[in-house]
Amino acid sequence: MESVDWRDEKYREVYELTLTGLERRRSVDPGFSRADAEGTLRHLYIQDGNDWVGRGPLQDIIVAATIAAHEHFIAEWKE
Numbered sequence: 001m002e003s004v005d006w007r008d009e010k011y012r013e014v015y016e017l018t019l020t021g022l023e024r025r026r027s028v029d030p031g032f033s034r035a036d037a038e039g040t041l042r043h044l045y046i047q048d049g050n051d052w053v054g055r056g057p058l059q060d061i062i063v064a065a066t067i068a069a070h071e072h073f074i075a076e077w078k079e
Helices: 002-028 034-049 057-078
Strands: none
Touching: 002 057, 034 057
16 A cells, blocks of 8 residues: 555656646746647657656656646646
8 A cells, every 4th residue: 555655645746746837837937838838748748658668657657747737737728
C-alpha cells in the first residue's frame, strides 16, 4: 500500500505545480496563447511515446501528471 501512496502523492504534486505554473504564466505573460500550451502538449505526447529506453515509474508519473495538467488547463481555457 505504501508504494501506491508515494505514486499518488507525486502525481498530485506534479499535476498541481504544473497547473499552477500554467495559470500563472497565462496571467503574467500576454504573449502566452492557448496555441503555445497546445504546442507544449503535443511535445509532451511525443515525449510520452519516446520511452524506448524505459524512464522508470517516477518519470512515467511525472510525464502523465504533466500531460493531464496541460489537458485540463487547455480544456478550461476553451470554455
